Amino acid sequence: MASQPLHPLIAPSILSADFARLGEEVAAVARDGETRADWVHVDVMDNHFVPNLTLGLPVVESLQKVSDVPLDCHLMIDNPDKWAPGYAEAGAYNVTVHAEAAHDPVMLAKNLRAAGAKAGLSVKPGTPLEDHLEVLKHYDTLLVMSVEPGFGGQSFIPDVLEKVRTARRLVDTGHLTLLVEIDGGINASTITQAAEAGVDCFVAGSAVYGADDPGRAVAALRDQAAGARSAH
Numbered sequence: 361m362a363s364q365p366l367h368p369l370i371a372p373s374i375l376s377a378d379f380a381r382l383g384e385e386v387a388a389v390a391r392d393g394e395t396r397a398d399w400v401h402v403d404v405m406d407n408h409f410v411p412n413l414t415l416g417l418p419v420v421e422s423l424q425k426v427s428d429v430p431l432d433c434h435l436m437i438d439n440p441d442k443w444a445p446g447y448a449e450a451g452a453y454n455v456t457v458h459a460e461a462a463h464d465p466v467m468l469a470k471n472l473r474a475a476g477a478k479a480g481l482s483v484k485p486g487t488p489l490e491d492h493l494e495v496l497k498h499y500d501t502l503l504v505m506s507v508e509p510g511f512g513g514q515s516f517i518p519d520v521l522e523k524v525r526t527a528r529r530l531v532d533t534g535h536l537t538l539l540v541e542i543d544g545g546i547n548a549s550t551i552t553q554a555a556e557a558g559v560d561c562f563v564a565g566s567a568v569y570g571a572d573d574p575g576r577a578v579a580a581l582r583d584q585a586a587g588a589r590s591a592h
């Protein structure tokens with residue numbers, strides 16, 4: 361995961377999908393071609409780390425069986441040291457834990473990788489990147505939250521782009537080796553500024569699953585991000 365991927369990665373968040381039809385909702389962004397998502401983003405919330413409750417390991421295990429798009433699990437939970445490796449063992453491609461919740465983030469990254477997943481570290485909008493730079497050397501992805509974690513459909517917080525720029529600089533100069541991912545409020549009005557700041561992977565929930573055609577929304581967001589990147 362060292363250099364910037366050839367094209368911007370789009371990761372639809374199933375938080376905005378119809379939970380009664382999750383398999384179909386994933387399939388809607390899994391058809392071959394430009395409408396195919398790069399990753400499917402799965403928001404796990406425990407009603408402790410965030411004030412919302414979504415789904416957990418059994419649902420991820422079921423999704424893993426039907427999805428040939430890699431799963432990107434975003435764990436908004438307390439004590440990820442205990443629970444996160446299970447998601448890696450279930451076959452998730454990337455497992456992201458919160459820097460604010462992890463007790464031993466270096467050991468946790470090692471455990472995630474040993475279980476076969478990429479290791480992701482996420483920071484809430486108010487968490488400085490500087491507090492976690494040493495730890496980030498052990499991670500494959502950095503997930504910059506651009507809303508307060510807990511709910512889909514919130515407004516993008518542009519101040520977090522400074523963290524994206526810092527991370528991009530550190531990756532481009534070889535000080536860090538990771539993908540920069542952004543999550544929250546990404547849509548046609550905000551993706552250009554995020555792409556210009558240096559994001560590699562864009563999570564989009566309501567902008568994809570709130571659209572009439574989720575696959576088309578994936579393709580349009582990717583095009584827009586690619587255009588912003590090449591113009592920069």
Ligand SMILES: O=C(CO)[C@@H](O)[C@H](O)COP(=O)(O)O
Nearest residue numbers: 375509510512513545565566
């Ligand atoms: O992790 C979260 C929210 O906590 C996100 O993944 C949201 O699900 C993104 O939804 P939109 O802001 O794109 O609607």
Ligand SMILES: [Fe+2]
Nearest residue numbers: 373403434543
């Ligand atoms: Fe998320």
